[in-house]
Amino acid sequence: MDSPALELRGIDMHYGYVRALDTIDIEVRQGEVLGLLGDNGAGKSTLLKVMSGVHQPTAGEIRVHGTPATFASPADSTHAGIQMVYQDLALVDAQDISTNLNLGREILRKGPLGWLGFVDHKAQRRRSAAELEKLGVRTAAVTRPVEMLSGGQRQVVALARGATRVAGAERNGVLLLDEPTAALGYEQTQQVQALIRRLADQGVACILVTHNLPLAMAVCDRIAVLNRGRKVADVPVAETDNDQLVGWITGARPSMF
Known part of the structure; x- marks a missing residue:
């Protein structure tokens, strides 16, 4: 069996x-x-920060595809194929979808203009459209400013930006999602849920932090529960239910370990 994408x-x-x-x-x-x-306060956000290189653990070991890794900064985790999609999305509202998707990996124009740092916006738009098509994302035109998008569309753009950096390689990366549907309505949540499942079907490993139990039960393959900094459950979705999960979350149900 292959090594875990992240361990x-x-x-x-x-x-x-x-x-x-x-x-x-x-x-x-x-x-x-x-x-x-x-x-x-259970430790979810702290654990995500350890995975994304924001915090360095006091003790313990991190492995990426079986290889020991040390994340001294978020740049190290990004280089290892781990992308974090933050709750505040970290999008540039005044810029269009294409520019947001290409932040940090801009395509420069050829020749002297490229040497001076001029961006090839047409090439970026073509790449963005192709990547969104591959992900199965149907959103607004890549030339539309993010500030003109709905909440669900913004979340999809943020997810797609992370996904384009971890999908399609020989070894797909890991996408960390921090409450991706916290401010969304039902239809927008369904759109994000469908995108997460498509990413998983393409081989991307996803870790989803959420308070939305119906979303977790619908989209996750496995659920781990933290309580006061300890892992108290780790179980396939098919082998648990809402009542058990609530019991572990609140502490009313004893730890599995």
């Missing part, structure tokens, strides 16, 4: 005398959607 073993995270993460073991494989659930 964390024995992860501890201390803030002074506060132990935010306590010996966390977690993994996600290519083509799998892992739901990461827990109440506020």
Whole structure:
């Protein structure tokens, strides 16, 4: 069996005398959607920051496709094929979809203008349209400014930007999603849910942090639950239900471990 796309073993995270993460073991494989659930303060955001290189763990080991990795910064995790989609989306509202999709990987014009840093916007639009088509994303024209998009369309653009950086390689990367549907209505949530599943079907490993239990049950293959910095459950979606998950989240149900 192939190694997990991302594997964390024995992860501890201390803030002074506060132990935010306590010996966390977690993994996600290519083509799998892992739901990461827990109440506020359970450690979900801290764990995402460890995975994305924002925080360095006090102890423990990180492996990417079986190879030990050390993330001293978000740039290190990005280089390893891990992309974070933040809750605030981090989009440039005044710029169009194409520009947002190509942030940090702009196509420069050929010749002297390229040497001076001039961007080839036509080439970027062609690449953006092709990548969105490959992802199965149907949104506004790539020339439309992000500020003119709906909440759901903005979320899809943010997801697509992360996905284009981790999908299609020999070894697909890992997409970290922090509450991607928190501010969306039902139809927009369904659109984002469908995109997450399409990404998984293309081999991308996804880790989804959410408070939306119906979304987690619908889109995830497996769910891990954190409670006060400890992992208390790790179970396939087909083998659990809402009542069990709520019990683990609140602490009313004993840990599996």
